[in-house]
Amino acid sequence: MARKPSIMIVDDEEIVRTSLSSWLLEDGYDVLTFESGKLALEALGKKQFDLMLVDLKMPGMDGLELMKEVKKSLPDMPIIIMTAYATVDTAVKAIKEGAFDYLMKPFDPEEISLTIKKIMKQQMLEQENVYLRKELAKQFQFHQLYSKNKKMQEIFELIKTVATTDVTVLIHGETGTGKELIARAIHAESLRKDRPFIPVSCASLTETLLESELFGHEKGSFTGASNMVKGMFEMADRGTIFLDEIGDISPKLQMDLLRVLETKEIVRIGSAVPIPVDVRVIAATNKDLRKGIENGTFREDLFYRLNVITVDIPPLREKPEDIPLLIDQLIEKVNIETGKSVKRVSEDAMALLMQYRWPGNIRELKNVIERSVVLAKEDIITLNEIGPCVGHISRAPAAAGDLSLESMERSHVAAVLKQNNWNISTSAQILGIDRTTLYKKIKKYNLEQDK
Amino acid sequence: MNIPVRVLPPIKNPVEALDRDRKQYYSTRILRSIVNSLDPDALRTVGITDVDLFIPILTYVFGEAQLDGTAAIVSGARLRQEYYGLKPDRRLYAERLFKEVMHELGHTFGLTHCDLEHCVMHLSNTVAGVDKKRADFCTNHWDEVGKKLKELERAYGT
Numbered sequence: 001m002a003r004k005p006s007i008m009i010v011d012d013e014e015i016v017r018t019s020l021s022s023w024l025l026e027d028g029y030d031v032l033t034f035e036s037g038k039l040a041l042e043a044l045g046k047k048q049f050d051l052m053l054v055d056l057k058m059p060g061m062d063g064l065e066l067m068k069e070v071k072k073s074l075p076d077m078p079i080i081i082m083t084a085y086a087t088v089d090t091a092v093k094a095i096k097e098g099a100f101d102y103l104m105k106p107f108d109p110e111e112i113s114l115t116i117k118k119i120m121k122q123q124m125l126e127q128e129n130v131y132l133r134k135e136l137a138k139q140f141q142f143h144q145l146y147s148k149n150k151k152m153q154e155i156f157e158l159i160k161t162v163a164t165t166d167v168t169v170l171i172h173g174e175t176g177t178g179k180e181l182i183a184r185a186i187h188a189e190s191l192r193k194d195r196p197f198i199p200v201s202c203a204s205l206t207e208t209l210l211e212s213e214l215f216g217h218e219k220g221s222f223t224g225a226s227n228m229v230k231g232m233f234e235m236a237d238r239g240t241i242f243l244d245e246i247g248d249i250s251p252k253l254q255m256d257l258l259r260v261l262e263t264k265e266i267v268r269i270g271s272a273v274p275i276p277v278d279v280r281v282i283a284a285t286n287k288d289l290r291k292g293i294e295n296g297t298f299r300e301d302l303f304y305r306l307n308v309i310t311v312d313i314p315p316l317r318e319k320p321e322d323i324p325l326l327i328d329q330l331i332e333k334v335n336i337e338t339g340k341s342v343k344r345v346s347e348d349a350m351a352l353l354m355q356y357r358w359p360g361n362i363r364e365l366k367n368v369i370e371r372s373v374v375l376a377k378e379d380i381i382t383l384n385e386i387g388p389c390v391g392h393i394s395r396a397p398a399a400a401g402d403l404s405l406e407s408m409e410r411s412h413v414a415a416v417l418k419q420n421n422w423n424i425s426t427s428a429q430i431l432g433i434d435r436t437t438l439y440k441k442i443k444k445y446n447l448e449q450d451k
Numbered sequence: 452m453n454i455p456v457r458v459l460p461p462i463k464n465p466v467e468a469l470d471r472d473r474k475q476y477y478s479t480r481i482l483r484s485i486v487n488s489l490d491p492d493a494l495r496t497v498g499i500t501d502v503d504l505f506i507p508i509l510t511y512v513f514g515e516a517q518l519d520g521t522a523a524i525v526s527g528a529r530l531r532q533e534y535y536g537l538k539p540d541r542r543l544y545a546e547r548l549f550k551e552v553m554h555e556l557g558h559t560f561g562l563t564h565c566d567l568e569h570c571v572m573h574l575s576n577t578v579a580g581v582d583k584k585r586a587d588f589c590t591n592h593w594d595e596v597g598k599k600l601k602e603l604e605r606a607y608g609t
Contacts, residue, residue, distance in 0.1 A: 019479065019506040025518055027574060028563035109509045109576040205590060224587055226546075229569075 005120050006030035006048065010040040010066065011055040011082070016105070020053065027113065037061030041069055048339045049077070051119055056083035056090065064097060071098050078119045082107075131336055143185035145178060146329050149319035155182070155311055162309050163189030168261070170246075170306045171284040173313030176363030176432045179284035180242060182311055186282060187240040195239030198232045202253075203245035204436055211253060212269055221270020233266045233277050240280045246306065247287035247298060258302045281306070316358040316365065323354055326362060330369040331381075343379045345372075349386040356390045359409055360432025367432050388419075389430065410445040413438070422449045452600065454494065462488060464502060478504035478515040478524055485522045494603055495559050496522045497552050503528040513551050513576070516558035523555035530578060547578060550586045560599045562592055 007029045011017050017033040024031045032047070034040040038061060040052070052070065056063040067079050078100040083090065086104040094102045101115050142156040162169060163186050171179045180199055187197040202210060208222075216231030232241055243249075249257070260266055261281065265274035283306045292298030316322065327350075331342050345353065358364055372385035413431065420426045428438040441447075468480035485498045504512050504526040513530070516523035530547040532540045553571045565572035570589035575581045588596060 015507045020508040022479075022518070023506060023509065023512075026516070026558055026563055106505070106508055106510045109512065112509070113574060113576060209590065224585075226586060 004028060004030040005050045005123075006032070007116075008040060008043065008049045008052045009033040010035075010037060010052065010058070010063075012036065012058045013055070016055070016082075023109075024116075027116075029116075037063075037066035037069070040066060044070065044074065050123060051116065052077060052079045054079055054081055056081050056094070057085075064094060067094075067097060067099060078123070080115065080119075127336055131333065143188050144181045145185055146322065146325055147319065148321050148325060149314065151314050152319065152322070155313070156185075158309070158311065159186050160189055162186065164191060166280050167308045168280070168306050169282045169309045169311060170289075171282065171311045171313065172289075173284070173286060173311075174315045174359075174361055175286050175437065176361030177313040177315060178362050179286075179313065180244060182313065183240070183242040183282040183284065187242075187280075190240070190280065192239050192280060196236050197240050197242065198236040199242040199244060200232050201244045201434075203248040204434065207250045207253060210249065211256070214253075215256070215266050216268040218268050218270035221268075225270070228268075231266065231268065233260065233279055234275065236277075236279045238278050240282060243281065243283045245285060246283040247285040247289055247292055251297075251299070254299045254302050258299065258305060261302075261305045316361045320354055323365070324350065326365060327353070327369055330366055331373060334370050334373040338374060340373055340376070341379055342373045342376050342381060345381045345386070346383065349381055349383045352383065352386055352390060357408070359412055362432075364430070364432030367429055371430075409441070410447075413441050413445065414447050417442075417447065417449075452596070454600075457493070459490065459496075462498075464500060470505070473505060475503045475505040475511065476500070478506055478512055478526070482515055482517065482522060482524045485524060486517070486520075489521065494521070494607070495556060497556060498522070498524040499527060499548065499552070500524065501527050513581075514555045516555040518558050518563075519561035520559050523552075523559055525551045525555055530581065535578070543582075546586065547581045550581055550584060553586060553588070557588065557592065557596070560596050562588075562595055565589055565592055 007024055009017055009020055009024075009031060011020075011033070012035050014035070017035070021031040021033050032043065032049075034043060036058060037054075040054075054063040054066055058066075061069075063081050063083075067081070070077055070079065079098070081094040081099045081102045082105055083102070084105045086102070091102045100119060103112060103115065142159070145152070145156070147153065147156075159182065169183075169186060171182050173179050173182075183199070184197060187193060200210075200213060205213060212222075212225075212229070212231065214231050214233055216229050216234055217225050219225060219228045243257075260277070263274070264278070265276050267274050289298050289303050289307075293300045293303055327345055331344070334340070335342055353365075353368075360367070368386065368389045369381075371389060372381045375385045376382075413427075416427045416430055420430065424435055424438055428435045431438065433441075462484070464476055465480055465484040468476045468478075468484070470477055481498065481500065481504070485496060489496055504514070504524070506512055506515065511529065512526070514523060514525035525548065527544065527548055528534060530551065531544050532538060550571055557572045562572050564574040565588075567573060567589045568583060569585045569587075570592055571584055571587055572589070572592050573580070573584050575584060587593075
C-alpha cells in the first residue's frame with residue numbers, strides 16, 4: 001500500500017493544532033503540527049509532506065511569509081491558509097501568492113475535507129501522469145506487465161487475440177505472478193475497455209458474503225440488508241468481472257456461477273426476478289482445478305465453461321531474465337511514490353536476488369524492492385537492505401536431504417514468521433501473500449510460535 | 452459484535468464544555484468527563500447527547516472518539532430531521548444515530564476513515580452522507596474489528 005498522505009499544520013494556537021490534528025488523524029492522515037514558521041521550515045527539510053495548513057497570523061514569521069519561503073524550495077507544495085479574520089484583500093493576496101485555498105476558522109467540516117480530498121486527488125493524478133508518460137516509452141511492456149521472457153511474450157500475443165472476443169479466460173499461476181494484471185490487460189485490450197473492470201477475490205469472503213457481493217441482494221432479504229444492493233455482476237455490466245481464487249468457491253456458488261455463465265442472467269438474493277447481464281468473465285486460480293475435479297471439490301462442467309482459453313503464467317524463478325527489468329520498473333515506481341531517488345541495486349545484491357527462488361513471485365519481489373528503497377541510505381540498494389529479506393533464507397535449505405518445494409515453503413514461511421515475531425500482517429507482506437493465505441499455510445504446515 | 456450492552460444512568464453535560472458564544476458544547480471536554488467516569492467493566496463506552504457538539508477548529512462535529520481508546524461521544528442534534536426544518540422521523544433518526552455510534556466505536560477500535568462509500572467508517576459530515584452509508588463495516592474493517600476483539604478477549608477473557 002502507498003504511504004499515508006502526510007499533512008503539516010502550522011498554527012501558534014495550541015487548541016487549533018490539537019483539535020485539527022486529532023480530526024485529521026481519524027481521517028487516516030499522518031499529521032505533524034508546529035507552532036511557528038521557523039520550526040515548520042526546519043521540519044520540511046527532514047520529512048516529506050503532501051499538504052500544509054498554515055495560519056495567517058502568527059508571531060514572528062506570518063503565514064504568507066512562511067508560504068513564500070516554502071515555495072522557494074518546494075514550488076508545488078499545496079498550502080491552505082487559515083485565518084480567523086478573513087478579509088477579501090488578504091484572501092486575494094494569499095491566492096495570488098500561490099495558496100491553494102483560503103479557509104476561515106472555524107471550518108465547515110465538509111468544506112475542509114473536500115478541499116483536502118481535492119488536493120490529494122490532484123497530487124495522485126499528477127504522480128500517475130509522470131509515471132504513465134515514462135512507462136509509455138518502455139519496451140517489453142504490455143499494459144502493466146513487463147517481460148522479456150519468450151513464454152510471456154507469447155501470452156501477450158494470445159491476450160491480444162482473445163481480448164476482442166468475449167470468451168471466458170482461465171488464468172493459472174502461482175501466487176504473486178500477476179494474474180490480476182493479465183486480466184486487466186485482457187480487459188484493456190478488449191472492446192469493453194471503457195466499461196468497468198471489477199475484481200473479486202473469492203477466497204477472502206465467506207460463502208454468504210461472496211454470494212451477496214456477486215449477485216447483490218434485495219432490501220430485507222437478510223438481517224442487515226437495509227437497502228437493495230447491486231452485486232458485482234450487475235456493476236460489471238458491459239465490462240469484465242475478474243474472479244480471483246476461483247478454486248476456493250463453495251459447491252453452491254459453483255452452481256450459481258455456472259447458471260450465470262449459461263443463462264447470462266443473475267438473480268439477486270431475496271428476489272426471483274432474473275436480470276440479464278452482459279459480462280465477460282475472467283477467472284484465476286493458483287490451484288490445479290483438474291485435481292479439484294478428480295477429488296470432487298470442483299465441478300467439471302464449470303471448469304469447462306471457464307477454461308475456454310487458458311493462460312498459464314510461469315513463476316518468476318522460471319524467468320530470471322525478468323528480474324533486473326522488473327527491479328528497474330519497481331525502483332522507479334517506488335521512487336515516485338516515496339520521493340526517494342534510488343538509482344540501482346549493487347552487483348552483489350543483484351546476484352543474491354537472481355539466485356533467490358521467489359516463492360511469492362513478483363509480488364514478493366515488489367515488497368522486497370519497496371522495503372529496500374525506503375530503507376536505502378544512499379542512492380544504491382545494497383546487501384544491507386536486501387539481505388534481511390532474502391539473504392539467509394535462500395542460502396539455508398530447509399533440511400538436508402529434503403529439498404521438496406513443500407518443505408522449502410514450510411521452512412521459508414516459518415523463518416519469515418519467526419523473524420517478524422509472528423506478526424501476521426508483516427510476514428504476509430514480506431511473503432507477498434495475503435493474511436488469509438498465510439493463515440492457511442500456518443495451518444497446513446502446523447506451524448507454532450515458540451513459547 | 453455479539454457483545455452485551457448496558458445502558459448507564461445519564462450524566463450531566465459538564466458546564467465547562469459549553470461555549471456560550473457558539474451555543475455549542477466542546478465535544479473533547481464531554482469526552483473527557485465520560486473517560487473520568489468510566490465503568491471499569493466496560494470495554495467501550497459511548498455517550499449519546501442531544502446538544503450540538505463542536506471542536507474549536509470546526510463549526511460542528513457529529514461525534515468524537517478516542518482513536519484506539521475506550522470512549523466516544525455522539526450527538527443526535529444534527530441527526531434529527533427537525534434540525535433541518537423537516538418533519539420528525541424517529542426511525543430515520545434512530546438509524547442515523549446507530550450508524551454514528553458504530554462509526555465512533557470503529558475509531559475506538561483504531562479504525563480510520565474508509566474510502567468505500569457504503570462502509571460505516573466512511574467520513575460523513577452531512578446527514579445525506581450518513582444516509583448513504585450502510586450501518587455496517589466493510590469486510591476489511593470487520594476483519595480489523597474482529598482482530599481487536601480477539602485481542603481484547605485474550606486480555607480480559609470473555
